[in-house]
Amino acid sequence: MTATPLPFPGQRAHILGLKACHMGQPLGQCLHIISVAPQALAGCSEVDSMTEAVAGESFLLGCISCKLREEVEASTSVFWYFKPAGEEEFVQIFLYNNPISIILHEDFKDRLEWQGTKGTDDVQIGAIMIHNVTFNDTGTYRCVFERTLSLPLDDEHVTVTKDVELSVVAVANRELTAVISEIMMYVLIVTLQLWLIGVLIYCYKKIWAENEAREARKALKAQNKGVDLKDTCDGVHLE
Numbered sequence: 723m724t725a726t727p728l729p730f731p732g733q734r735a736h737i738l739g740l741k742a743c744h745m746g747q748p749l750g751q752c753l754h755i756i757s758v759a760p761q762a763l764a765g766c767s768e769v770d771s772m773t774e775a776v777a778g779e780s781f782l783l784g785c786i787s788c789k790l791r792e793e794v795e796a797s798t799s800v801f802w803y804f805k806p807a808g809e810e811e812f813v814q815i816f817l818y819n820n821p822i823s824i825i826l827h828e829d830f831k832d833r834l835e836w837q838g839t840k841g842t843d844d845v846q847i848g849a850i851m852i853h854n855v856t857f858n859d860t861g862t863y864r865c866v867f868e869r870t871l872s873l874p875l876d877d878e879h880v881t882v883t884k885d886v887e888l889s890v891v892a893v894a895n896r897e898l899t900a901v902i903s904e905i906m907m908y909v910l911i912v913t914l915q916l917w918l919i920g921v922l923i924y925c926y927k928k929i930w931a932e933n934e935a936r937e938a939r940k941a942l943k944a945q946n947k948g949v950d951l952k953d954t955c956d957g958v959h960l961e
Contacts, residue, residue, distance in 0.1 A: 798843065799817070802817075802864070805862040815829075820843050863888055
């Protein structure tokens, strides 16, 4: 059974933390955003995990499972499994059962850190951080929520499973949206510069034309003044 996503303001901070961790923000900053999210669980929204990690860096494996009804109390344990690329079987690597988190595989010793819901048995965010990622971490990660709902008549057990296909690269590939945004920024800058140059040329031509017109009016006025003086002298006769 898979829970249906509900609109949520409370876990929006966790989503922002997930994005910040994969958009070049300082690790401490995105971890802080994530750490404060469980304090405001007013709802839930499921987002997919990122799927590309950079060797030698830390990577956040996202996993969110929303309850159908927020008001129903629940107790949840989260299990993480890993299937290396080319292998057929999953091996369990991590367990979280509030407040205990246990690393269960030696390949991930001291490299996994719980970054999901804290301080409550009602876990809806099951994210974990992989530190010092290696190319051997490439493969499929499976997140399993074992949730017990406390219903009026009887408890109900729900299992939610989510898979994340992780690839490890030597250098981070830039997201298409980031590339498009940068291109649009440069296009906008060039467009504004061309517009500014056009405005300057227009203003220069307008000022030049006004100066020419003013000089022409001055010349015409001076010419007319000379004609008036000549006409006045025409009526004068010397005796």
